[in-house]
Amino acid sequence: MHFGLTEEQQMIVDTVRTFVEKEIIPHEQAVEKSGEVPRELGQEIAQKVKDLGFFAPNLPTEFGGGGLNQLEFTLLERELGRASMALSVFFGRPSGILVACDEEQRERYLLPAIRGEKFDALAMTEPGAGSDVRGMSCTAKPDGDDWILNGTKHFISHADIADFIIVFVATGEESTPRGPKKKISCFLVDKGIPGFEVRDGYNSVSHRGYHNCILNFDNCRLPKAQMLGEVHKGFELANDWLYATRLTVATMCVGRSRRALELVLPYTAERKQFGQQISKFQGVSFKLADMITDIDAADLLTLSAAWRVDQGLPSNREIASAKLFASETLARVTDEAIQIYGGMGLMSDLPLERLWRDSRVERIWEGTSEIQRHIISRELLRPLGG
Template sequence: MEFSLTEEQRMLVESARAFAEQELYPYEDEVERTDQVRPELAQQIQHKAIEKGFYAANMPEELGGGGLDSVSLSLFERELGRANFALQYLVARPSNILQACVGDQREQYLLPCIRGEKTDCLAMTEPDAGSDLRSMKCTAKRNGSDFVIDGTKHFISHADIADFVILFAATGEEESSRGPRKKISSFLIDKGTPGFAVRPGYRSVSHRGYHNCILEFSNCRIPQSQLLGEEHQGFAVANDWLGATRLQVAAMCLGRAYRALKIATDWAASRKQFGQFIGRFQGVGFKLAEMTMRLEAAELLTLKAAWKTDQETATDTDYAMAKLYSTEMLAFVSDEAIQIHGGMGLMADLPLERIWRDARVERIWEGTSEIQRHIIARDMLRPYWR
């Protein structure tokens, strides 16, 4: 086993961390206060990311992306993850699933996203279909050579700034051993297409400046050329490309936990009560020990899943374990970091209360903690029940 980073990875980590500290941290307070990223600021960050070669780091080099292997990408995500979510998001990593684009779709959607000319968003969740995505009610019905889309999606991240949506909709039903089951297809739909409206979503406790939206489709007609992948194979396309987004969530949680742990350690080493540094009290020192141990365990799970991705041996369980453990670790570390600070931990003068608030969504999106546990247990038990 080899745990050390290559020289190239070390340089990537250093430059990504410097980028977060110099180009993103200075604007965090503003975004927290205003719940917005000013368009000029968004452009500035995007331009600097392109200049640095950070933009679309997840995409293959031959398409103009960064071409990072999965371990390097996870290290990169970890470093960007230290910063406010809305700001780091501007160093875009377009949805991997866009690599399923074929023919004209590549020039219309995939390549402009890699060049920073367009932004995608991805819509699966509906008011009545969250964890149980198969129960989605949004339909895409064939009408001549077109599809007609009807239905509502909600919680769709950054649809307010996206140029198009990667939409998942039901295109029929089939019999399965557990009864009738919806067939799902995915589509590329431009904003401005008649019958497609984007409305503001809900105010969330996590990720100020990064908004979720409601998408409404009513008699929205699109040509067959907007199908992404094969008809009825939407989940197959998703499974091929989206496992890595759980890894991205895991990696970003590491970065934020490192930041919280450093602030807490500095405080424990310098804050005095009862005439001594509070880190000398076991009650505080043991917290730090537990925080650093869980963080390291989460990092090992994440980098192992990334390494297996590079070997093409990663399983759903690998991604589930990395996502589950890292998101729960961040909840623990950010909470304990606040506890170590006492009242000061809750004040917006420090980034801790934001990291703590932002941590909450990580256990919910990209599959809840319960769903990750379900995936792990299912994989363990499947051989018994074949």
């Protein structure tokens, strides 16, 4: 077993960390205050990432992507996780599902996404269907050679800045031992077409500066060429291509947790109360010990799950454990970091209160903590018939 990084992996980590510190972190406070990333700033970050040769690092080299394997990509995203998500999104990482494009779709979606000319967003969640994806009610019905979409999606990240949306809708229903479930298909939907509206979403306590949106489909007509993959196979498509996206959450939580610890650690040695450094109080120093132990454990769980993906080993439970533990670690670490800082920790002069607020969503999106526990326990119990 080898725990160290190769020279190339270390280069990825160092390059991205330097980029984050130089090109992203200096803009965080302004974005947090205004609730917006100025268009030019987003474009400037994307251009610098392209110049660095790191744009679309997750996609295959044969299409012009960076061709990183899962472990390398997880290391890269761990560094990006240190920064504000509103800004780090411009470090272009198009959805891996675009590799499922057919030849004609490749020219219109995959390649422009890899070149940074088109930006994608992905829409599954609906007001009535969150964790229960196959309970969705947004539909596509065939009409000659076309499909007609109707319904609403919400919480769709980055749909405001996207050029097209990867949308999952119900195209039928089947009976299963657990009751009727929707058959799902996936479509590539360009912004601006008739019958498709993107509206502002809700104000979220986490990740100010990046927006979620509401999508409305009102008899939106799509030619069959817009279907990604096969009809009724959208769920399988998502499982194949979005299998490891929970690792993105896990590894970003690890990066952000380490940043919180790095902010608070020197403070414990500087701050004096009752005539001594607060680090001398066991009530404080033991918190630091718990923080680093949790962070290292979350890091190892995440990297080993990524390694399993690269080896082609079953990884569903391991990815769920990583997402669960890393997102809950981030919550504990940011909360304790504020406790150690005292009142100052809550003030927006420091990034800690933002890291604490931002941490809240990580236990909800990409499958809630309860859903991760469900996946983990189901895998343990299934072989026993439990």
